[in-house]
Amino acid sequence: xxxxxxxxxxxxxxxxxxxxGSEFSPGQFWRGIPQLFHFFxxxxxxxxxxxxxxxxxxxxTLQTTIAGTFLGALFAYPLGVLAASxxxxxxxHLPIKAFMxxxxxxxxxxxxxxxxxxxxxGPFPGVLALAVHSVGVLGRFVAEEIEATDPKPLLALQxxxxxSLQIIQHGLIPQVLPQMxxxxxxxxxxNLRDSTILGLVxxxxxxxxxxxxxxxxxxxxxxxLVLAIIALVFAGEFAAWQVRKRLI
Amino acid sequence: xxxxxxxxxxxxxxxxxxxxxxxxxxxxxxRGERVAIIGNSGSGKTTLMRMLKGYVPCKEGKVVxxxxxxPITDPKKMKTHHxxxxxxxxxxxxxxxxxxxxxxxxxxxxxxxxxxxxxGVCSERDLQICAQAIHEVHLEDKQRRFARTLSGGxxxxxxxxxxxxxxxxxxxxxxPVSSLDPALAEDxxxxxxxxxxxxxxxxxxSLHLPELARxxxxxxxxxxxxxxxxxxxxxxxxxxxxxxxYEFMGTNGVVNGNGTRAxxxxxxxxxxWQGQPLPGG
Numbered sequence: 001x002x003x004x005x006x007x008x009x010x011x012x013x014x015x016x017x018x019x020x021g022s023e024f025s026p027g028q029f030w031r032g033i034p035q036l037f038h039f040f041x042x043x044x045x046x047x048x049x050x051x052x053x054x055x056x057x058x059x060x061t062l063q064t065t066i067a068g069t070f071l072g073a074l075f076a077y078p079l080g081v082l083a084a085s086x087x088x089x090x091x092x093h094l095p096i097k098a099f100m101x102x103x104x105x106x107x108x109x110x111x112x113x114x115x116x117x118x119x120x121x122g123p124f125p126g127v128l129a130l131a132v133h134s135v136g137v138l139g140r141f142v143a144e145e146i147e148a149t150d151p152k153p154l155l156a157l158q159x160x161x162x163x164s165l166q167i168i169q170h171g172l173i174p175q176v177l178p179q180m181x182x183x184x185x186x187x188x189x190x191n192l193r194d195s196t197i198l199g200l201v202x203x204x205x206x207x208x209x210x211x212x213x214x215x216x217x218x219x220x221x222x223x224x225l226v227l228a229i230i231a232l233v234f235a236g237e238f239a240a241w242q243v244r245k246r247l248i
Numbered sequence: 249x250x251x252x253x254x255x256x257x258x259x260x261x262x263x264x265x266x267x268x269x270x271x272x273x274x275x276x277x278x279r280g281e282r283v284a285i286i287g288n289s290g291s292g293k294t295t296l297m298r299m300l301k302g303y304v305p306c307k308e309g310k311v312v313x314x315x316x317x318x319p320i321t322d323p324k325k326m327k328t329h330h331x332x333x334x335x336x337x338x339x340x341x342x343x344x345x346x347x348x349x350x351x352x353x354x355x356x357x358x359x360x361x362x363x364x365x366x367x368g369v370c371s372e373r374d375l376q377i378c379a380q381a382i383h384e385v386h387l388e389d390k391q392r393r394f395a396r397t398l399s400g401g402x403x404x405x406x407x408x409x410x411x412x413x414x415x416x417x418x419x420x421x422x423x424p425v426s427s428l429d430p431a432l433a434e435d436x437x438x439x440x441x442x443x444x445x446x447x448x449x450x451x452x453x454s455l456h457l458p459e460l461a462r463x464x465x466x467x468x469x470x471x472x473x474x475x476x477x478x479x480x481x482x483x484x485x486x487x488x489x490x491x492x493x494y495e496f497m498g499t500n501g502v503v504n505g506n507g508t509r510a511x512x513x514x515x516x517x518x519x520x521w522q523g524q525p526l527p528g529g
Contacts, residue, residue, distance in 0.1 A: 152337070152339065152341045153341045153342060153343050153344075155303075155341070156335070156337060156341035156342075156407075157343075157354055157357065158330070159301060159303075159330055159333075159335045160330065160331070160334075160354055160355050160356075160357050160358050160410065160413075160414055161327045161328070161330040161331040161357060161358020161359070161414070162354065162357035162358060163327070163357075163362055165362055165366075166357050166360075166362060166365050169365065169366060170343065170346070170350070170354055170357065170365070171343055171354075174343050174345045174346050175343060175344075175345060177345070178345065
């Protein structure tokens with residue numbers, strides 16, 4: 001009982017501390033609601049004269065996502081296998097896991113900023129940022145999926161006289177392949193979402209023009225691009241959902 | 249019937265974490281015998297099979313299986329040893345996302361070189377053996393289905409076909425029907441016994457129900473605490489004798505959910521036991 005009370009007090013104190021520190025103010029939000037509508041109001045009616053910018057930048061965002069996800073997966077899958085603790089010795093999987101955790105801890109926008117300063121403006125630094133980020137996230141899922149694989153069918157395969165590589169080919173890969181593809185689909189969806197805002201730091205795509213038009217107070221043009229982002233993310237989510245539905 | 253010995257064990261002992269979990273003084277099986285092992289969970293049934301398969305090393309003593317003297321250290325020899333002994337598991341242990349045919353083909357992997365299996369090259373002989381094995385278990389019409397879409401009984405038939413594709417001499421069945429309902433269990437046991445007759449295989453199986461052991465084996469082995477407590481023909485195993493063995497082995501108290509031993513009155517005998525005919529059997 002005393003433990004529950006002190007836990008309640010501790011959580012309450014934590015929440016109070018957080019809300020207080022973050023200047024939480026319901027009144028201010030209430031007064032700001034008209035401003036919100038005003039903001040969206042300025043975006044309407046959408047100015048469709050920018051459809052050519054929309055088309056090229058949406059395609060660029062898609063291309064960035066596909067290239068970045070592919071590049072990330074290319075490294076994530078082998079690294080993920082090496083990071084599975086039940087397949088490799090500790091001096092192999094621990095450093096790889098640590099590396100992937102380190103990569104994951106860097107915010108994507110910071111990665112993008114880093115690569116923009118290294119290779120210049122445009123979609124290319126976006127590709128690199130997405131790839132590095134994907135290695136961290138996807139590699140971890142690959143490792144966890146392999147670690148969670150039921151070892152008994154693999155042992156049964158060993159019992160038929162199959163060699164280790166045959167066990168991987170006929171036992172491990174068929175068991176984990178659907179999850180691997182499903183994770184790739186989710187990663188693609190997330191990367192598509194992320195790549196729409198990579199433009200904020202100059203790494204190309206739709207986000208770059210949203211930011212550009214907002215800075216120029218061309219609200220109606222930026223509104224069109226915001227709509228395009230929503231549509232693109234929605235389409236990506238739908239595609240990933242379709243892939244997963246067929247696999248699992 | 250030939251009296252060729254396929255399994256010989258003298259004073260073998262298996263240890264796990266410093267504890268002896270199996271200790272067999274003397275045990276022999278000749279070719280073509282059908283041996284059932286009964287006993288409680290943890291009595292060493294599975295350990296005995298795993299030892300014969302070469303999964304767990306025996307600490308001391310003499311173990312000879314098919315002329316191979318344990319321990320087998322040469323990986324090539326181990327592979328041959330694995331091929332000689334087909335094993336069937338309680339939970340089938342198939343690759344669920346591969347087809348029935350592929351799962352049966354896994355039984356051939358021990359004969360196929362890595363390069364050939366990577367590129368999916370099957371010899372005419374491999375194809376023939378797989379087809380024959382699938383025919384034996386009557387799954388021709390389902391061989392393109394994914395294994396996980398099959399019912400439990402069908403999956404166990406696939407597992408039997410996989411073991412047959414190995415062209416084994418000995419078939420080990422670890423609780424082959426424990427996760428199947430009683431009627432299906434009899435079907436699988438019938439099949440298991442008939443393929444063993446057809447291919448002149450030596451069958452060793454662990455079974456939960458003494459009734460099944462008596463019906464399908466010609467020799468019964470009772471185990472407790474890693475030791476063989478009784479070894480004799482199934483005919484000589486009367487109901488009273490089973491009762492005596494199980495009493496002796498201490499099943500008259502089960503561990504209930506709280507981890508404490510339930511009283512004898514709270515215990516119910518396993519389904520199908522005590523001379524009652526099995527449903528459908």
